[in-house]
Amino acid sequence: MLVRQQAREHTEWELFKWMICIALASALALGVLTSVAGAADLSKVDREPAPLPSGIDGAAVPIEEPRFEEPPPVADLAIRVWQALELQHGQRYDEAIAAWQAIDLACETTVWKQVALGQAYLATGEIDSAAEVLFDARDLQSDNPIVHYFLGLLRLEQAYVADEWPDAVGPEGTSFVAYKPTDVAPNTKSMYQLTAMMELEEALKLAPDVWADQPLVPADWPTRAALAPTVGDLLLAVSADNFEAKAHNMLSYLYLERGSLETAEGHMDSAARGGLKVVGYVDLGEKYAEAGQHTDAARAYVKAMSHSPSKVEPARKAWENLRDAWQELW
Numbered sequence: 001m002l003v004r005q006q007a008r009e010h011t012e013w014e015l016f017k018w019m020i021c022i023a024l025a026s027a028l029a030l031g032v033l034t035s036v037a038g039a040a041d042l043s044k045v046d047r048e049p050a051p052l053p054s055g056i057d058g059a060a061v062p063i064e065e066p067r068f069e070e071p072p073p074v075a076d077l078a079i080r081v082w083q084a085l086e087l088q089h090g091q092r093y094d095e096a097i098a099a100w101q102a103i104d105l106a107c108e109t110t111v112w113k114q115v116a117l118g119q120a121y122l123a124t125g126e127i128d129s130a131a132e133v134l135f136d137a138r139d140l141q142s143d144n145p146i147v148h149y150f151l152g153l154l155r156l157e158q159a160y161v162a163d164e165w166p167d168a169v170g171p172e173g174t175s176f177v178a179y180k181p182t183d184v185a186p187n188t189k190s191m192y193q194l195t196a197m198m199e200l201e202e203a204l205k206l207a208p209d210v211w212a213d214q215p216l217v218p219a220d221w222p223t224r225a226a227l228a229p230t231v232g233d234l235l236l237a238v239s240a241d242n243f244e245a246k247a248h249n250m251l252s253y254l255y256l257e258r259g260s261l262e263t264a265e266g267h268m269d270s271a272a273r274g275g276l277k278v279v280g281y282v283d284l285g286e287k288y289a290e291a292g293q294h295t296d297a298a299r300a301y302v303k304a305m306s307h308s309p310s311k312v313e314p315a316r317k318a319w320e321n322l323r324d325a326w327q328e329l330w
Contacts, residue, residue, distance in 0.1 A: 077103070077105075077217050078216075078217045078228050078229060080099070080102075080103055081103060081105075081216050081217060081229045082229055083099060084096055084099035084100050084103060084116070085116075085229060085233055085234060085237040086237075087099055088116060088119070088120060088237040088238060089236065089237040091123070093120040093123045093124050094124065096116070096120050097117060097120045097121070097124075100113055100116050100117050100120070101117075105216060105217070106217070106218055109214070109215075109216050109217075109231075110140060111137050111140040111141040111144055111147065112216060112231060112234050114133045114134065114136050114137035114140065114147075115134075115137055115144075115146055115147060115150060115234070115238065116234060116237070116238055117129075117130075117133040118130050118133045118134040118137065118150050118154070119150060119238040119239070119240070120238075121133065122150070122153060122154065122157060127154070127157055127158060127161075130150075130154055130157075131154055131158075134147065134150055134151050134154055137150075138151065143206055143209065144206070144209075145202070145203045145204075145205075145206035145207045145209060145210055145243070146203070146210065146235065146240055146243065148199045148200070148202040148203040148206065149199070149200065149203040149240060149243045149246075149247055150240070151199040152196045152197075152199035152200035152203060152247065152250070153196075155192045155193070155195045155196035155199060156192070156193070156196045156250070158192045159189045159190075159192030159193045159196060162187065162188055162189045162192050163188065163189065164188050164189045164190060193254055193257075196250075196254065197251060197254050197255075200247045200250060200251050200254075201251070203243065203244075203247050204244060204247050204248070204251075207243075207244050210231070210235075211231060212230065212231050212232035212235065213230055213231070213232060214230060214231045215228045215229070215230055216228070216229045216230060216231065216233075216234065217229065242274060242275065242276070244270075244274055245270070245271045245273075245274020245275060245276045246271070246274075246276070248267040248268070248270040248271040248274065249267070249268070249271035249276055249278060249280075251264075251267045252264045252265075252267035252268040252271060252278070252280050252284075253280060255267060256280060256283060256284060256287060259287070261284060261287050261288060261291070261293075261296070264280070264284060265284055265296075265300065268280055268281060268284065268303075269303075272303075272307065277307050278303075278307050279304075279307060279308070281300050281301070281303045281304035281307055281308075281314075282300075282301070282304045282308065282314065284300040284304075285297045285298075285300035285301040285304060285314070285317060285318075285321070288300055288321075289317075289321055289324075294321040294322070294324040294325035294328065295321070295322075295325045297317075297321040298318045298319075298321035298322045298325065301314045301315070301317045301318035301321065302314070302318050305318070
């Protein structure tokens with residue numbers, strides 16, 4: 001029992017000594033740290049910074065804050081297309097041509113840029129330029145009815161300024177010993193007109209394929225425009241929104257000149273149903289009367305009454321042809 005008590009007292013004494021040693025060491029360390037910190041503070045206050053080495057003044061420059069330039073504004077394709085359409089609709093064709101030439105549409109709608117340029121060139125009388133862009137449009141999309149429609153207009157413009165074959169002009173005082181045609185075919189008025197008829201007929205055949213709501217600019221491209229321009233907007237700008245009725249009207253005159261009176265009348269009727277004022281019914285009535293088809297002539301004059309500003313003259317001719325038709329029966 002005595003031995004156990006002595007061992008406990010020895011352990012307590014050892015712990016007490018270690019506690020005293022740790023306390024003295026902590027106090028000593030605290031004093032050293034305080035003195036070092038104080039010396040550092042005094043060095044900040046009392047010591048002057050040493051001068052820079054000679055010759056370094058020119059090399060030392062202050063660090064400027066980095067400048068971040070704003071990126072250039074993204075070209076808003078939809079708004080640029082709207083601007084070109086507005087210029088074209090306002091018949092400011094030279095400006096419209098410049099605007100379209102600076103626009104790059106997506107592959108699937110590039111053909112419509114060529115159509116717009118073709119119409120603008122036709123309006124300004126630049127036939128060669130119109131032919132170039134419209135032929136490019138046909139290469140891009142051969143089944144596009146609007147392309148064929150404007151190719152028909154192009155051929156009519158070419159027919160207007162073209163000459164006919166010498167033997168189709170009629171008797172002249174001068175006879176040609178030799179005649180060398182131009183290298184481009186068709187190269188006569190009648191051939192240009194025939195090609196125009198083919199193009200317009202093709203436009204009518206393909207007319208149901210027009211997708212007026214097709215966007216000219218991809219829907220996923222960024223834009224500030226409230227609405228994206230569509231093919232229908234372009235058709236309105238190039239005066240082709242009612243191209244079917246206009247094609248029928250032009251074909252009626254072409255067939256009328258060739259004596260295909262029934263076909264011409266059919267195209268006139270289609271143009272009238274499309275909302276156009278058809279003035280060709282009077283000419284059609286005259287052609288029917290000359291051919292001795294008085295009943296048909298009377299019908300044409302009756303139709304002319306609803307499309308002519310004066311009703312009296314078509315009505316009179318209608319009665320005259322009905323009278324002649326009655327007399328022929330008896």
